[in-house]
Amino acid sequence: MERRKFLKLLTTVPALAATAALVSPLLRFLKPNVERFKITAPTALDAAHGEPIPVATLKEVSNPWDYKYFVFTQKYPQYTPEGFKAANVPGVVIRLPTKITLYDPTTGQGPLGWARDIGKTPKVSESDIIVFSRICPHLGCIYNFVPNYKEVTAGYGGYAPPPPRQHALMACPCHLSIYDPADPQLPGRVLSGPAPRPPRTFLYELQGENIIATDVEPGGIA
Amino acid sequence: MWERVRDWLAERRQKLDLFDETLVARQDNPLYLMGPMLYYFWLITVVTGVILMLWYEPTTTGAYSSIERIQNDIGRLAVTFLGHPVTLGGLVRGLHKYGADALITVIFLRIYRMYFLGEYKKPGELSWILAITGLILGMISGITGYLLIWNQRAFWAAKVVLTVPVYFDQIPVLGPMKFGSMIAFLFLGGPAVGQATITRFYAIHFGVSLVLLILVEVMFQRTRRKRINMSLFPLTLFLIMLIVISIILPAESGRRADPTRTPLPILSDWYFLALYQYVKYTPPLWAGLGPGLLIGFGMLVPFLDRSKGRGPLQRPFFTVVGALAVIYFLAFTALILFNIAVIERDPLIIMNITLVVLVLGLLWELRYRRRLRKAALSGIRPPVRVSAHG
Numbered sequence A: 001m002e003r004r005k006f007l008k009l010l011t012t013v014p015a016l017a018a019t020a021a022l023v024s025p026l027l028r029f030l031k032p033n034v035e036r037f038k039i040t041a042p043t044a045l046d047a048a049h050g051e052p053i054p055v056a057t058l059k060e061v062s063n064p065w066d067y068k069y070f071v072f073t074q075k076y077p078q079y080t081p082e083g084f085k086a087a088n089v090p091g092v093v094i095r096l097p098t099k100i101t102l103y104d105p106t107t108g109q110g111p112l113g114w115a116r117d118i119g120k121t122p123k124v125s126e127s128d129i130i131v132f133s134r135i136c137p138h139l140g141c142i143y144n145f146v147p148n149y150k151e152v153t154a155g156y157g158g159y160a161p162p163p164p165r166q167h168a169l170m171a172c173p174c175h176l177s178i179y180d181p182a183d184p185q186l187p188g189r190v191l192s193g194p195a196p197r198p199p200r201t202f203l204y205e206l207q208g209e210n211i212i213a214t215d216v217e218p219g220g221i222a
Numbered sequence B: 001m002w003e004r005v006r007d008w009l010a011e012r013r014q015k016l017d018l019f020d021e022t023l024v025a026r027q028d029n030p031l032y033l034m035g036p037m038l039y040y041f042w043l044i045t046v047v048t049g050v051i052l053m054l055w056y057e058p059t060t061t062g063a064y065s066s067i068e069r070i071q072n073d074i075g076r077l078a079v080t081f082l083g084h085p086v087t088l089g090g091l092v093r094g095l096h097k098y099g100a101d102a103l104i105t106v107i108f109l110r111i112y113r114m115y116f117l118g119e120y121k122k123p124g125e126l127s128w129i130l131a132i133t134g135l136i137l138g139m140i141s142g143i144t145g146y147l148l149i150w151n152q153r154a155f156w157a158a159k160v161v162l163t164v165p166v167y168f169d170q171i172p173v174l175g176p177m178k179f180g181s182m183i184a185f186l187f188l189g190g191p192a193v194g195q196a197t198i199t200r201f202y203a204i205h206f207g208v209s210l211v212l213l214i215l216v217e218v219m220f221q222r223t224r225r226k227r228i229n230m231s232l233f234p235l236t237l238f239l240i241m242l243i244v245i246s247i248i249l250p251a252e253s254g255r256r257a258d259p260t261r262t263p264l265p266i267l268s269d270w271y272f273l274a275l276y277q278y279v280k281y282t283p284p285l286w287a288g289l290g291p292g293l294l295i296g297f298g299m300l301v302p303f304l305d306r307s308k309g310r311g312p313l314q315r316p317f318f319t320v321v322g323a324l325a326v327i328y329f330l331a332f333t334a335l336i337l338f339n340i341a342v343i344e345r346d347p348l349i350i351m352n353i354t355l356v357v358l359v360l361g362l363l364w365e366l367r368y369r370r371r372l373r374k375a376a377l378s379g380i381r382p383p384v385r386v387s388a389h390g
């Protein structure tokens, strides 16, 4: 190797190494909960924590298609000097016309199957009550429960549901994703629009007359 | 290798034309005033921005009220216009907002001019790349500044835009490293839009302008070129126009941000509207990749377009691509303003139109080249490459 080239290499290598060594501390400056020497997978320490709250009474959603909005509060780590932020996760409790399987205890599958990832087991495995997070799984707007499907056709981009789905739907004002809350296989199924998946759901339990939301499926930006 | 890159850069830097400051002879043509006006409007936003900082409060609880006070109370004059008070605060805010709008408009127009007149060709490559970079940074300033008002539109605009990178986690191989979420979290200052987001957006918002301004000045310091190559009359005229608009159409404040209610439809600053319409039509990963590819294409155009001529008719294919981009920008903006979007129908139509137009453009290009070759065979010399601007 030429001498000049060799000397150049000799100076470049430590310079590069120093830069590489700075990446992780720099990231930690911007995002204080990144673990040392890690530059990936930030989500574990960013997990949110919420307190269980009663979101509706059974009487409030006694008939099919009755629904009630509520707001679930979660604490997120936030990179301010105070460190935490309470963020609201709006939700909706819906009484469906028929019972659907929410969780199959033997296989662990079903709409509430995500509970295993946070180390919980759903208390209710089959029900006609379902609780959705209203944060749109597309880009995070708050979607609406629209009791009359004709309003969806009129106001949310002209989607006309086929006869079996001509009932209350959920629709997002931002990019017009439309969801069917009562789809028996996949409640919240995306009927139209850019959303990649059904809305996230809440784990809930029944305590006497009260429906208590305990956890919300993680993911997305609140 | 290194030497070649350095020589290439050195040559381009000599011919660098950030604010059209070398086109002295073209002052009579408004198309060539875009450069100096860019600098002018930029100065206006920076100066008014700094004044706004005196009264603006970057907190979730205080931002909106501080804006309302700037608009209605600070420096109240003894005049009213159509029932609303005229305030110095409102004037400065209007100048900032409309100055920023004018800035973005001028960058857009200048980029289109550079595109259609082939100014990005040698030795203009670097000027072109910097113009595109300027547009991107301007738009970043725009969206970060927009959040500062902390009203409904701003809140949802910020949330939607910063959820887009989360989908980069779906990209094969690179995705599972979660650099997409990382980008979102870094900008938001956490997994939700909150105080940290305002703080970070505030810093980015004026940091981008201030740092860039310093860099530009350091460069100009050595070249002794004029930044604002314009006479005093248009300068005063534009300033008066901005002031008049600020009085007649005070900058909107909208409604205070409400994280539990999304308005229908959501809108944003005008230069993002086309993008918003596009986002309705694509899977979310492409909401991020699409604009990324567009920027990539923009940056690479000087190297992709190997045609000789500079005139729009001398490189039909690229002219067609550019025209298509302009038309889509306008059409998508119109569609979202009228809240028209049929998700089932539109994407197919758009894809088909695009395909047909691109093929037609290609055919045109081929025909043009065949004609050139024929002309060359029959002894007529093809036009030699002219230098930019005669």
Ligand code: HEM
Binding pocket: B045, B046, B047, B048, B049, B050, B052, B053, B056, B067, B093, B096, B097, B100, B101, B103, B137, B138, B139, B141, B142, B143, B145, B146, B147, B148, B149, B205, B206, B209, B210, B251, B252, B269
């Ligand atoms: C490229 C440059 C800039 C652009 C495109 C830009 C754009 C914007 C926009 C769109 C808003 C929202 C205004 C509204 O709708 O009411 C805004 C607000 C604001 N900007 Fe800028 N800005 C720029 C530079 C600056 C600079 C350099 C500063 C400070 C040094 C600054 C400080 C502020 C402040 C304090 C606000 C909040 C007050 C308000 O909304 O009226 N900006 N900016």
Ligand code: FES
Binding pocket: A136, A137, A138, A139, A140, A141, A143, A172, A173, A174, A175, A176, A177, A193, A194, A195
């Ligand atoms: S955020 Fe709901 S459809 Fe895009």
